[in-house]
Amino acid sequence: MKTPRYSRARKLGIDMTPMIDVVFLLIIFFLVSSHLAKQETQLDLPLPIAKSGENADSRQTPRVTLNVTEAGQILMAGREIDSSALPMRLVQLRETEGNDLEVRIRGSRDSAYAFFEPIMLSCTEAGIWNVTFAVFERETRQ
Amino acid sequence: MKRPSSYLRRDGAGDSDQAMTSMIDVIFLLLVFFVCTSSFQIIEHILPSQMSSTLGTQPVEALDPPPDADFDNVVIRIGWDGSRPNWKINDTPIESFEQIRAHLQALASVKVDAPLILHPDPAVPLGYVIQSYDEAKLTGFQKVSFAVNPRKGG
Numbered sequence: 338m339k340t341p342r343y344s345r346a347r348k349l350g351i352d353m354t355p356m357i358d359v360v361f362l363l364i365i366f367f368l369v370s371s372h373l374a375k376q377e378t379q380l381d382l383p384l385p386i387a388k389s390g391e392n393a394d395s396r397q398t399p400r401v402t403l404n405v406t407e408a409g410q411i412l413m414a415g416r417e418i419d420s421s422a423l424p425m426r427l428v429q430l431r432e433t434e435g436n437d438l439e440v441r442i443r444g445s446r447d448s449a450y451a452f453f454e455p456i457m458l459s460c461t462e463a464g465i466w467n468v469t470f471a472v473f474e475r476e477t478r479q
Numbered sequence: 480m481k482r483p484s485s486y487l488r489r490d491g492a493g494d495s496d497q498a499m500t501s502m503i504d505v506i507f508l509l510l511v512f513f514v515c516t517s518s519f520q521i522i523e524h525i526l527p528s529q530m531s532s533t534l535g536t537q538p539v540e541a542l543d544p545p546p547d548a549d550f551d552n553v554v555i556r557i558g559w560d561g562s563r564p565n566w567k568i569n570d571t572p573i574e575s576f577e578q579i580r581a582h583l584q585a586l587a588s589v590k591v592d593a594p595l596i597l598h599p600d601p602a603v604p605l606g607y608v609i610q611s612y613d614e615a616k617l618t619g620f621q622k623v624s625f626a627v628n629p630r631k632g633g
Contacts, residue, residue: 354501361508368515385609389616390524441525446606450599457528458627469525470609 380404380412385446387472398467399434401427405444409452420455427463436464443471526609526616528625553586553620555579555611557599564607579611583618591619598626 382404404412411418418426431438440460444453460468556567566573568582586593595615599608608625615623 354505357505358501358508361505361512365508365512365515368512372515384523385606387524387526387609387613389613390526393523393525396525444605446609447604449601450603450605450608451601453605454601454627457625458629461627467527469527472524472526472609472613474522474524 380406380443382407382443382445383447384443384471384473386474386476387470388474390472390474393471396439398437398439400439400441401430401434402441402443402471403456405442405448405452405456407445407448409448411452411456420459423456423459424462427459427465431463431465437467438465439467439469440465441469441471526612528612528623552594552596553583554596554598554626555615557597557603557607557611559600559602559604559607561602564603566611576610576614579614580618583615583620587619592621594622594624595620596624596626601628 401413406412411420411423413423413426427438427440440456442453442456457468460466554569558565558567566576566579568579568586571582573579573582597608597612597615599611612623612625
């Protein structure tokens with residue numbers, strides 16, 4: 338059997354293309370999975386508009402997000418929670434996460450303030466003063 | 480043993496085909512990478528709210544505004560007539576949202592460090608509450624807090 342003879346003109350070196358391929362694939366995988374993990378508990382809501390809003394990622398404090406649907410349901414980690422059970426749940430979270438726990442309220446701009454009052458009251462009852470509202474910086478098309 | 484056809488072709492035509500495939504591969508990957516990194520989602524901001532320790536437990540009557548001439552705090556009451564909001568700043572009725580800015584600026588020029596309390600009716604849509612809160616923050620008031628009606632029967 339004749340052995341294959343490679344031409345000397347062919348350079349033998351490490352082919353970077355598959356490596357770049359794999360590296361990019363991994364980057365995209367982690368990007369998409371982290372993006373989906375963030376979105377998992379976020380409801381698509383027409384948030385209120387405020388110009389004095391801060392960057393949402395600027396805070397490193399532990400956080401619990403409460404979504405309030407247009408029907409007034411309060412969702413914590415994707416599950417509905419009754420407003421009467423909320424203070425106790427928030428106290429538990431404050432004890433485990435620390436006193437700087439942030440409660441982020443996400444609600445529709447068209448929902449009545451009455452839906453948000455029990456949440457704010459629950460926060461004060463639970464001793465949580467770090468309450469924030471999720472807002473958009475400008476009007477967006479929905 | 481049969482050798483790969485590309486080795487047999489000395490003219491290099493097979494090599495260029497291979498190079499193109501990898502290039503297209505990488506280009507598509509880059510394309511997907513940039514599509515993924517450019518966010519589809521609208522960037523969300525946060526509006527920190529201050530809640531004074533008395534707000535949750537203090538009866539609503541205690542938040543009645545003091546006289547306009549010598550005010551300790553500014554109380555903005557937001558009402559809702561079913562279709563549009565109306566405001567009262569320290570019992571002074573405000574017709575439009577534009578007037579709020581002027582009124583708040585006037586108050587801020589006298590006492591910018593005065594606590595400002597937002598007292599919306601339960602029926603007011605959150606958008607208007609946040610809009611008023613935002614306006615108060617933009618005017619320069621630092622101590623802006625929400626009034627909360629106590630629980631029924633509590």
